[in-house]
Amino acid sequence: MNEQDIRYRDTLGHGNGGTVYKAYHVPSGKILAVKVILLDITLELQKQIMSELEILYKCDSSYIIGFYGAFFVENRISICTEFMDGGSLDVYRKIPEHVLGRIAVAVVKGLTYLWSLKILHRDVKPSNMLVNTRGQVKLCDFGVSTQLVNSIAKTYVGTNAYMAPERISGEQYGIHSDVWSLGISFMELALGRFPYPQIQKNQGSLMPLQLLQCIVDEDSPVLPVGEFSEPFVHFITQCMRKQPKERPAGPPEASVGAESPGLVTEGKPARHTVTPSHSHTVTPLRCEQQSFAGPGLPRPHLSSARDALPGSRCASLARMKPSPPPVWRH
Incomplete structure (x- = not known):
């Protein structure tokens, strides 16, 4: 090409x-x-x-x-x-929980596949989650090239607001750091705003390191009580534990750290359940197809046979008009 x-x-x-x-x-x-x-x-x-x-x-x-x-x-x-004709999830602002459940299944499967190849994503965030009108959700911009990741970091100064606390602090990182980024991304999509109110991402996700110190120093944010189903709250809480080893991770054979460039000659088949890879007691984090569909949530309208494809909830999302940008009040 x-x-x-x-x-x-x-x-x-x-x-x-x-x-x-x-x-x-x-x-x-x-x-x-x-x-x-x-x-x-x-x-x-x-x-x-x-x-x-x-x-x-x-x-x-x-x-x-x-x-x-x-x-x-x-x-x-x-x-x-x-090309994904629905664009990236960051343009949709707040997304209903029953739609997020479908999206979470796809994103977790995508991450688990990468981990099975010993590839860290390194940049999980809503703008790297793409949808199309066929109802598919796909991950993009993962860090398969260490040299490309490092070259971009040197060229474009700043720190990613979706980074896990250990990455912001300059510590060693691995799969658990991708899991934090997954959690904070889905919390943002559920709330329609970045979970840390003091961080305003008006100009993108890169910002001076000192502005992100609250992610290192403060307790993890929590979802508002009573607004979301118990499985979704559990999903977010598990992903956003401050200690990396307390977060769920991929299967043991997917273990990979920051020192690994993510280049391997072969990989094992992906597993589609995120489970702990350490001895700390954590409930396995399962992303089932009907996860997070709380009681009383309406089934999305199917306007045509094509909408009934697997992932059709996401097709409905891709046909939605993006919400207007919020008005920031001082």
Whole structure:
């Protein structure tokens, strides 16, 4: 794949790591999403990044965004992936709990698949969870390339607001840190705002480290009493325990730490239940298809046969108009 074959159409969004475009691939006729990232790196590092990205061709999961290829043009890398016409979850603001249940199933399955390949996501957040009108939910922008992750970190200064406390503190991290990011992401989607009121993410998720010190120092936020079902509250509480080893994690064979770049020659099949991988007593965190569907919640309207596909609750979400941005009052 090369730039001569790409026809850029619309700008889909600007992230802290680059700009994403909707594009047309002339030879295949496919519509793509192309993320373009400016990097001030050597030719040798460019080659290393391209080598590390090779593992993306081997990722085969319906919960992970499809990868078509990548290329460098001068100091820009373009990463070409599957286009998801519903966009990312961050634009929908507050999402009903019964819809979040379906989304959680897909996201946990996607993470578990990555962990089974010894790949940490490293950047779990609503803007990296994509939906389409077929009702599918897929993860994108996971940290398969250590060199790319490090190069972006050097180019775009700031700390990710969804990072676990141990990552903000500069400590060793692993699967448990992805789990924290999962919990804080779903709490935000449930509340329609970031769980720490003193942190306002108006300009993206990267911000000065000192503004995130509250995540390290304060107790974990909790959901309002009586507004959510017990299983959903349990899910969030387990994910957002301050001590990493008290959080659920993936199966033992998925164990991987920050020192592991996530590049392996083979991986075991993913398991779709998140269970503890340590001796601390924690109830296994199961994401069942009907999880979090509290009593009295209406079944989403099915307007056509296509809506009845697996994941159709998410199809309804993708057809919703995004909520207007909140008005911040001082």
